[in-house]
Amino acid sequence: MxxxxxxxxxxxxxxxxxxxxxxxxxxxxxxxxxxxxxxxxxxxxxxxxxxxxxxxxxxxxxxxxxTMCFPWPSVWLDPAERRRVFVVRFDLMTRDWGVETAEAARTRMQEFVAMGLVTQRAMPRVGADAVEFRLTPLGDAHLQGSLSSGRLSFCMPxxxxxxxxxxxxxxxxxxxxxxxxxxxxxxxxxxxxxxxxxxxxxxxxxxxxxxxxxxxxxxxxxxxxxxxxxxxxxxxxxxxxxxxxxxxxxxxxxxxxxxxx
Known part of the structure; x- marks a missing residue:
């Protein structure tokens, strides 16, 4: 045995x-x-x-x-939460955190767009530089973490x-x-x-x-x-x-x- x-x-x-x-x-x-x-x-x-x-x-x-994980940058999210949708307030980030921080976060989010993990569209009715990022099926399948923890990452196979x-x-x-x-x-x-x-x-x-x-x-x-x-x-x-x-x-x-x- x-x-x-x-x-x-x-x-x-x-x-x-x-x-x-x-x-x-x-x-x-x-x-x-x-x-x-x-x-x-x-x-x-x-x-x-x-x-x-x-x-x-x-x-x-x-x-x-x-997996290989790609952490989200620190971003200012609009409080209106919807599943699979995140509205980032780059205008408020620039005002309170500075241009360099806002642009570094924008670059990282653009990388996620290019990887096919999120789509983006401008939301001028929300703010002067507000951008909606919506998870694609690929991004939704590999997103880990939560907003409540303050940690989100895409962990890819x-x-x-x-x-x-x-x-x-x-x-x-x-x-x-x-x-x-x-x-x-x-x-x-x-x-x-x-x-x-x-x-x-x-x-x-x-x-x-x-x-x-x-x-x-x-x-x-x-x-x-x-x-x-x-x-x-x-x-x-x-x-x-x-x-x-x-x-x-x-x-x-x-x-x-x-x-x-």
Whole structure:
């Protein structure tokens, strides 16, 4: 039987009453605690027999979740709030914060327009230099944060693929029991990287188009007693950093190093 190094959620369910989907892996075995509904979730050690193909697919799935975030500048928003619509008062920003601050924010918002994340139109009835920015479907899908927190960012998918798995190592790591080192590459710019600014940032952060760069991630298996959240497969390999004080998963440890010049 495989060993388990973490069990969460002691809510007891009826025996045999959950665990709908089994892992697609040929080597994984669903934990007894999940099969009998004793716990809500278990993080399981990766078995030594795991296939190279499953590792590759799991790293690619983790890479698909990797994002590059573009924070919004500090802007003066008109108080009339509507979903997906933001009216920025550049006139009031210029008056109270200065021309330089207002123009820097305008440049950033124009970059979002060029990336296809928002559209813009002048709103002269609101103010002398008021501009409406309306989220596009692409921008709406990738906007994170809230006005109440004062932090908004567009976090865009990497659009990169795993080129090669270069090394695997079993052990106890920060966010898993299988450490994978790999190379990654992009064959084309992501659909949001339409500007020189965005393409330059990708090239400097990850790698120029067509060039490979190194990456690493540690993973374990995660099982759920009910349908897994966010469409994932039950028993799927994922990078899972566990916070013992909060008794919750707090992120992952995927690292994508920039290509060596």
């Amino acid at each position: 495989p060993r388990f190094f973490l069990g969460l959620g002691a809510a007891v369910l009826a025996a045999f009453g959950a665990a709908g989907a089994w892992s697609q892996s040929n080597t994984a075995r669903m934990p007894r605690e999940i099969r009998f509904g004793a716990v809500d979730m278990v993080i399981q050690r990766v078995e030594l027999e795991v296939s190279r193909a499953e590792i590759h697919a799991a790293v690619q799935a983790q890479l698909d979740r990797e 990497s659009g990169r693929r795993v080129q090669e798995i270069t090394e695997t190592e079993f052990g106890d790591f920060a966010c898993g029991t299988l450490k994978v080192r790999f190379t990654h590459v992009a064959d084309a710019w992501p659909n949001w990287a339409r500007t020189e600014f965005a393409q330059t940032r990708i090239a400097e952060t990850w790698a120029p188009l067509g060039s490979s760069a190194p990456g690493s991630v540690s993973m374990s298996r995660q099982w759920f007693s009910d349908d897994p959240p966010d469409g994932r497969g039950n028993g799927e390999l994922r990078s899972l950093c566990y916070d013992s004080r909060e008794r919750a998963v707090s992120g992952d440890d995927m690292e994508l190093a920039a290509a060596t010049p």
